Amino acid sequence: MKLYIKSILVLIFSVIITSCSSDDGGDEMVTPTPQETFGNWSPDFTNQTSNFTQTRTGSQGTEQTRTINVTSSSSTSSSTEEILEEDINDDGDLFEDIEVITTTYTGSENLGTHQITSYEILEDNDNGILIGNEFISMEYGYIELDGREDFCNTDNRYFYYILGINSIGSSFNDNNFFGDGYLVETEILLKGDNLDQEYKLTPDQNYNLPFTFQVINSIYNQEISSFEEYESWEESHFIDSDGDTYNDFDEIVNNGDPNDPDIITDSDEYVSEYFCDLNGNLLLEDDNLITYMTFYNIDNGDYGSGPGTEIFTVNTSIILNSSSEKYLFKGEGTTESGLPVKIYFNGFISLHDFTSESSKSSKKNRNSKNVF
Numbered sequence: 001m002k003l004y005i006k007s008i009l010v011l012i013f014s015v016i017i018t019s020c021s022s023d024d025g026g027d028e029m030v031t032p033t034p035q036e037t038f039g040n041w042s043p044d045f046t047n048q049t050s051n052f053t054q055t056r057t058g059s060q061g062t063e064q065t066r067t068i069n070v071t072s073s074s075s076t077s078s079s080t081e082e083i084l085e086e087d088i089n090d091d092g093d094l095f096e097d098i099e100v101i102t103t104t105y106t107g108s109e110n111l112g113t114h115q116i117t118s119y120e121i122l123e124d125n126d127n128g129i130l131i132g133n134e135f136i137s138m139e140y141g142y143i144e145l146d147g148r149e150d151f152c153n154t155d156n157r158y159f160y161y162i163l164g165i166n167s168i169g170s171s172f173n174d175n176n177f178f179g180d181g182y183l184v185e186t187e188i189l190l191k192g193d194n195l196d197q198e199y200k201l202t203p204d205q206n207y208n209l210p211f212t213f214q215v216i217n218s219i220y221n222q223e224i225s226s227f228e229e230y231e232s233w234e235e236s237h238f239i240d241s242d243g244d245t246y247n248d249f250d251e252i253v254n255n256g257d258p259n260d261p262d263i264i265t266d267s268d269e270y271v272s273e274y275f276c277d278l279n280g281n282l283l284l285e286d287d288n289l290i291t292y293m294t295f296y297n298i299d300n301g302d303y304g305s306g307p308g309t310e311i312f313t314v315n316t317s318i319i320l321n322s323s324s325e326k327y328l329f330k331g332e333g334t335t336e337s338g339l340p341v342k343i344y345f346n347g348f349i350s351l352h353d354f355t356s357e358s359s360k361s362s363k364k365n366r367n368s369k370n371v372f
């Protein structure tokens with residue numbers, strides 16, 4: 001009996017202990033574990049351009065990693081060192097044509113985007129002319145107004161300019177040199193409507209300058225590529241039906257009679273017969289053109305006594321930058337003997353004879369080809 005009571009007491013005691021300890025265990029299970037906190041992922045996305053791994057460590061020592069996928073897209077635009085105001089290739093000039101490449105990188109995990117801009121030199125330009133493999137530096141220039149031309153009727157007024165780019169300076173002179181050097185002489189025709197009131201270039205207007213042969217080829221469906229071919233086309237194109245030495249076009253547009261040797265052109269109102277149809281309408285659609293470009297040696301101040309090297313230009317243009325007051329004249333071409341030519345001039349040029357707009361026909365420039 002005594003043993004029985006003892007067993008009951010042990011059992012009750014055990015139950016009490018068990019229930020107490022089971023209460024304690026319940027308390028332990030609902031108490032929240034302190035949350036582990038994490039710092040920032042590193043490295044940053046800021047400079048990453050390809051997939052990379054980020055890690056972060058928790059307050060309780062847990063290390064986490066994740067892979068960031070980086071995707072990119074790029075866009076390009078054209079510029080120049082001058083616009084960017086930076087000598088990107090460190091050659092001492094701001095002449096280079098530049099491709100600006102903007103690449104946008106996007107990171108996964110909502111990391112957003114960042115951009116990297118880089119520059120590529122499209123064309124390394126230097127002031128001068130490259131003929132074949134030979135580069136000749138041309139640092140100086142001048143332009144001279146060289147007369148007027150009215151094509152077909154007096155509403156179509158164009159002006160001739162002689163643009164000289166040379167290697168020896170004295171650019172404040174017009175056609176006057178001292179010493180030896182080189183000259184690229186270019187005759188340009190610009191439509192009067194596109195000039196300012198003093199016959200100067202309208203600032204910031206880009207004047208595209210097709211070569212005469214291109215213009216004639218396109219208007220008259222020809223394939224002229226030399227002055228010889230040009231002259232033979234002229235002979236076949238400008239017929240003098242009545243033999244009075246004035247060609248039919250000349251007579252028609254100048255109120256002559258192409259079939260009557262006694263009625264000749266009215267020279268008081270003379271207009272050029274070039275680029276006209278038989279009704280005297282202008283066929284010329286270009287506002288500007290180059291009539292010739294010739295490369296000369298300057299020999300003790302003299303040039304033009306030899307034949308020079310004729311250059312047939314393509315993709316040529318001139319623009320006067322209003323903010324710098326510098327002219328940018330650039331183009332490509334081919335010499336008569338087939339050498340490729342590149343010309344580039346970016347600088348100040350001196351202006352000459354801008355008050356004289358006398359008709360070209362009454363003014364013969366000693367170096368002019370007088371194409372028209």
Ligand SMILES: [Ca+2]
Pocket residue numbers: 081087088089090091092093094095096
């Ligand atoms: Ca440069």
Ligand SMILES: [Ca+2]
Pocket residue numbers: 091093095096124125126
């Ligand atoms: Ca350069």
Ligand SMILES: [Ca+2]
Pocket residue numbers: 240241242243244245246247248251257258
């Ligand atoms: Ca005639």
Ligand SMILES: [Ca+2]
Pocket residue numbers: 242244246251256257258259260261262263264265
């Ligand atoms: Ca006649």
